[in-house]
Amino acid sequence: MRHAHFEALQPVCPACLRRGIESPLQLAPGALEDAAGVSSGLLRCAVLDCGIAYPIIDGAPILVPDLAGWLAANGHLLLQRHELPDPVEAVVAAALGPDAAFNVIRTQQASYAYDHYGDLEEDGGTPAAFGPPPGNAVPGNCAPPTPTPPQPGAVRRTLAAALAQLPATTGPVLDIGCAVGRTAFDLAAASPGLVLGLDLNWPLLAIGRGILDRAVLSYPHRRLGMHFERRRHAVSFPGGERVDFWIADALALPFRGQTFDLAMALNVIDCVSAPPRLIAEMARVLRPGGGAAIATPFDWSSQVTPPDAWVDGPAALETLLAEVAAQARQAGVGALVQSGPARDLDWHVRLHDRAAMHYAVHLLTASLD
Ligand SMILES: [Zn+2]
Numbered sequence: 001m002r003h004a005h006f007e008a009l010q011p012v013c014p015a016c017l018r019r020g021i022e023s024p025l026q027l028a029p030g031a032l033e034d035a036a037g038v039s040s041g042l043l044r045c046a047v048l049d050c051g052i053a054y055p056i057i058d059g060a061p062i063l064v065p066d067l068a069g070w071l072a073a074n075g076h077l078l079l080q081r082h083e084l085p086d087p088v089e090a091v092v093a094a095a096l097g098p099d100a101a102f103n104v105i106r107t108q109q110a111s112y113a114y115d116h117y118g119d120l121e122e123d124g125g126t127p128a129a130f131g132p133p134p135g136n137a138v139p140g141n142c143a144p145p146t147p148t149p150p151q152p153g154a155v156r157r158t159l160a161a162a163l164a165q166l167p168a169t170t171g172p173v174l175d176i177g178c179a180v181g182r183t184a185f186d187l188a189a190a191s192p193g194l195v196l197g198l199d200l201n202w203p204l205l206a207i208g209r210g211i212l213d214r215a216v217l218s219y220p221h222r223r224l225g226m227h228f229e230r231r232r233h234a235v236s237f238p239g240g241e242r243v244d245f246w247i248a249d250a251l252a253l254p255f256r257g258q259t260f261d262l263a264m265a266l267n268v269i270d271c272v273s274a275p276p277r278l279i280a281e282m283a284r285v286l287r288p289g290g291g292a293a294i295a296t297p298f299d300w301s302s303q304v305t306p307p308d309a310w311v312d313g314p315a316a317l318e319t320l321l322a323e324v325a326a327q328a329r330q331a332g333v334g335a336l337v338q339s340g341p342a343r344d345l346d347w348h349v350r351l352h353d354r355a356a357m358h359y360a361v362h363l364l365t366a367s368l369d
Pocket of ligand 1 (some may be wrong): 013014015016023045046047050051052
C-alpha cells in the first residue's frame with residue numbers, strides 16, 4: 001500500500017460503510033513500511049464499537065465488509081508461496097489433479113495474464129498451434145483447420161474505447177475488478193492522477209502487485225492440459241509509481257463519497273451479486289462530472305449472481321442504468337447518466353494453445369450528473 005494512495009484516498013471502514021458510517025481507517029503502530037509504502041500491517045477502524053483491524057499483506061490492504069469470511073475463504077491463497085520451478089510445479093500439479101484449486105487458479109491466471117500482457121511476449125502472445133488468419137484455406141483441400149489466433153489486449157482496447165468517450169481528468173482513478181492490473185497501468189499512462197486497482201481475487205491481483213513490488217511480471221502460461229510454462233519479464237510502465245492494488249469489494253467500495261474522477265468496471269457487472277448496487281457504488285464515489293465505464297459480455301453465472309438479477313443484454317443494461325439514476329435523483333444524490341454511444345467490442349479469452357473463447361463485449365460510458 002503506497003503512502004500516497006492511503007493519504008490521498010483516505011479509505012474508510014467497509015463494514016461501517018454498510019451501516020451508513022464513513023469511518024476513517026488508521027495505520028496501526030508496528031507496520032512494516034519504507035519510503036515506497038506499507039508491505040504489512042493493520043488498518044484499524046476508528047469507530048469504537050467496530051474497531052475492525054484490516055490486514056495489509058504483501059502490500060495489499062484487505063478492505064472488505066466481511067473480513068472474517070473473506071479471510072476464511074482466501075487465507076490459504078495469501079499464505080501460498082509464490083512460485084516453484086516449472087518441473088517441480090508440474091509434479092505437484094499432477095499429483096493434485098486438474099480440479100484442484102491450484103490448477104483452477106493458475107488456469108485463470110494464465111487467461112487473464114495473456115490478455116493483459118500477451119503483447120510483451122516475443123511471439124506477440126500468439127500460440128504456434130493457431131495458424132495465420134483465415135483466407136489461405138483452399139476449398140476441397142484436406143489441410144488441417146487454422147483457426148484465427150486469439151488476440152491479447154481485449155481489455156486494453158476496451159479501456160481505450162472508453163477513455164476516448166470520457167473527459168480527460170486529473171484526479172484519482174478507480175479500476176474496479178482490475179484483475180492482473182494492466183488497465184491500471186494504462187490509466188496511469190493516460191492521466192496524471194493516482195490510479196487504484198481493486199479486486200477480490202488475490203491470485204490475479206498478486207500478479208499486478210509483483211510488478212509494483214519487484215518490477216517483475218511473472219505468470220503461468222498454459223500450453224495444454226496441465227502443461228504450463230512460467231513467463232517472467234522485467235517491466236516498468238510509465239506512471240507505474242502512481243498505481244496501487246488493493247483487495248476490496250466492488251459492492252462496498254471503501255471510500256468516502258465523491259473521491260474519484262473516473263471509475264472503470266470492465267467485465268465486472270456480471271461478476272457481482274447485485275448489479276444495480278455496483279452502479280450505485282460507482283456513482284457514490286465519483287465526483288460531480290466524473291466519468292464511468294461499464295463493459296460486459298453478459299456472461300452470467302448463477303453461482304455469483306441470482307438469475308433474477310441477470311441483465312439480459314444491451315437494452316436491459318441501459319434501462320438498469322436509467323433506473324439506478326432515477327433512484328439516485330429521488331435520494332438527492334448524484335446520478336450516472338449514459339454519455340456517448342454504446343459500443344460492442346471483440347474479446348478473446350485464451351484457454352490454451354488450441355482453444356479460445358470469443359465474446360462480444362458491450363461498453364457503456366456515463367458521467368455523474
Ligand atoms: Zn468500522
